[in-house]
Amino acid sequence: MTGRSLVVSIIVTFVGLLFGLGLHFVTIYFRDHGPSFDGFSLNGNGAIIFLVLAPIALIIGEVYAVRNRAWLGVILLPVAIFLGVFVILGGV
Numbered sequence: 475m476t477g478r479s480l481v482v483s484i485i486v487t488f489v490g491l492l493f494g495l496g497l498h499f500v501t502i503y504f505r506d507h508g509p510s511f512d513g514f515s516l517n518g519n520g521a522i523i524f525l526v527l528a529p530i531a532l533i534i535g536e537v538y539a540v541r542n543r544a545w546l547g548v549i550l551l552p553v554a555i556f557l558g559v560f561v562i563l564g565g566v
Contacts, residue, residue, distance in 0.1 A: 483547035486539045490551045493531050494558015500524055501559075528555055 501524045508516030516523070532555055539547035 479542060479544045480546065482539065482542040482544035483550065486535055486544060486547035487550040487554045490531070490535055490554035491558045494528070494555040495562065496558075497524060497527060497531075498559050498563055525559070528559060531555065 501521050504516045504521035504524060505518060508518075508521055510517045510520075514520075532552060535551045535555075536548055539545075539551060
């Protein structure tokens with residue numbers, strides 16, 4: 475593993491963890507205080523729609539890591555996003 479791929483792996487993992495924590499906060503906020511319109515609600519279980527962003531971010535991060543041959547980042551990114559969204563501050 476070269477120095478550049480290790481740095482990219484660390485950055486990808488850290489950004490994935492921050493993204494997971496941010497997604498956790500956004501989902502919790504809209505679950506508790508989300509808007510509701512006629513037949514449309516982000517309040518309560520409607521906030522789950524934000525969790526669709528997790529696989530999109532995962533794909534983008536994985537592609538970036540593979541293009542930079544940061545194989546450790548490929549392994550750690552899904553774990554970091556999962557920890558950020560569901561484990562560190564509690565479940566959604």
